[in-house]
Amino acid sequence: MYGIVSCIKHRPNLDFYYVTADDGNGGLSTIELESPLKMELGEMVADGAAAGPADGKNALLRKKLIEKAIARKIESALKETPPASGVNELDKLNRKMWPEITKGASLLLKKFLAGAPIVVRFHNDADGSSGAYSIYKGLKDFSEGNGRMEKRINLFWIMNRGVIYGKEEANYDIMLINAYESQEKPLIVLIDFGTSEKSNEGIKSIGRYFDILWLDHHPMTGNFEGKSLEYYMNPWMFGGSSDYTAGLLSSVLAKSFSNADTTIFKDASLIGDYSKYANPYKEAQDLSALLDLITSDASFVNSGRNGNLTPYEIEQLLQDKTRSSELAMYANVRVAEAADEAIPLLKENNAGRHSIYTLDYGNVKEKQSRYPLLGRFSSKLLEKLEKENGRGCIVVCHVGNFISIRASRDVGEEAGLVQLAGALLERYGSRIDSAGGHKNAVGIKLSGEAGKNEILRQIVAMIRKNLAG
Ligand SMILES: [Mn+2]
Known part of the structure; x- marks a missing residue:
């Protein structure tokens, strides 16, 4: 079996090497080894020791052989359909x-x-x-x-x-x-x-x-x-x-x-x-x-x-089945609780047949945990409102520099969420770090909290306009 040094990690005393090795029978492996000997990229290795210089015609030939072996191995791994x-x-x-x-x-x-x-x-x-x-x-x-x-x-x-x-x-x-x-x-x-x-x-x-x-x-x-x-x-x-x-x-x-x-x-x-x-x-x-x-x-x-x-x-x-099911349960419960707490704090704006709900998530979120993140929470809140109201709606939640918009499946397109993200960037570009998403979900990161209320008002106004049109 022989291989060539294909990657080196330089360290102060002992360098670390990856050797791509071909056993000659179509078998190929990537071996890791530490060595006090200085080896070069492309150098030939046999039985864990340097076995030839990395330069010249032979090195090129070896490199080609290894490349071929790699290509063979990939080809045999890839499925047809x-x-x-x-x-x-x-x-x-x-x-x-x-x-x-x-x-x-x-x-x-x-x-x-x-x-x-x-x-x-x-x-x-x-x-x-x-x-x-x-x-x-x-x-x-x-x-x-x-x-x-x-x-x-x-x-x-x-x-x-x-x-x-x-x-x-x-x-x-x-x-x-x-x-x-x-x-x-x-x-x-x-x-x-x-x-x-x-x-x-x-x-x-x-x-x-x-x-x-x-x-x-x-x-x-x-x-x-x-x-x-x-x-x-x-x-x-x-x-x-x-x-x-x-x-x-x-x-x-x-x-x-x-x-x-x-x-x-x-x-x-x-x-x-x-x-x-x-x-x-x-x-x-x-x-x-x-x-x-x-x-x-x-x-x-x-x-x-x-x-x-x-x-x-x-x-x-x-x-760890016990730990993972405990955590999944905790996640479900925590999200449901947060959505319950949010309901009385929602502000409702009418937009034709639909409602747009806004929420300051800072009033709901537990301070000591990152969970649930704003986006995931907004989705859950939307799900809950859809169930309670029996129809689609839109939620706009915000906390700190972040705004998250979620629209029901049958409302998102009409509400024009993807275009909305673009329009906001155009209008408030210098105050927005990023804005984008899908037709049912948009996330916005502001560069600061100043002016957030104006942007929120604008979001509601634009969605209302889209839904009215
Ligand atoms: Mn995704």
Whole structure:
């Protein structure tokens, strides 16, 4: 067996190496080793020791052989057809997206096998975390018998608070991979990130350092530059909609190269995002509530160490059946209580056949916990009002710098929520950090609380106008 040094982590005393090794029989593995000997990228390694220089004709030949072995391994892993979903519309979409999905999967596997640094960033909600977990399960299944996937030090999972990939996020990710030298360009996977123009700067600054695999399902509006990336995929490009969640997309991608069972995560993502494809059964509902809780406030899982959440931690939590069902129950109860408390505090505005309810969430929220986050709470409140009133409506909740708008399924389009986000940005651009979402859900982050009331009044006025027209 021989391999080549494909990635190096430089450390003060002992460098850390990834070696992509070919056993000559079509078997391929990515081995990690520490060595006091200085090795170079592309250097040949046999039995754990340097076995030849990295330069010259031989090195090139070896590199080609390994590349071929990687390509062979990917080809044999990729499935011919998408997994059957049981829903006609989804099967159709999956078939249309399949070439893009398998192209994305090939890229992911190539980086993974070549030991390149990989950063997976996901939105902190049930959808985003389901997506990240599905990718994790897929890679774990794929690397079965190939050891240590969980401990791989150059595979980073980062929960992202929000749906913007800005300069700050970009700088952080560049810093993460700075200690590495890699034959393959590092990869970043972005899951459930939205299509804000505010991400353009982040995209621009990582282009030199990363290949980008972007899995999303938000409507593609404005001058978002991510959509022209080579590995950008979004059901909207294939006649689908936001109902096809990022968690579902990631799950299909994971299944394109593995036998990982990600079904319940896919289902939790559909429930979490109120997709029309959601199939609400108890286990998936509980998982969705649980993910929502721990992505809002990771201290439920990791005692607040750093506020990050990784698939390893999710996996560990789910193995503890008692703890995870307790937490799911707590999440459900806490959200229901908050919605109950909110009802008497609502202000109602009439808009034709519908009502627009506004709420200062600061009067409801527990100060000591992040849970429930404003967006999730707004969805629950909407659900409760729909049930109580027996008809659709709109809720506008706000706390601090954040405003969250939710519209019932049959009202959102008419209320013009997606266009509303754009109009607000145009009008109050300097006072808004971000605004965007789906036709039934919009989130707005203001740069400060000053002027919030004016913007709230404007939101209500615009929605009323749309509903009257
Ligand atoms: Mn989503």
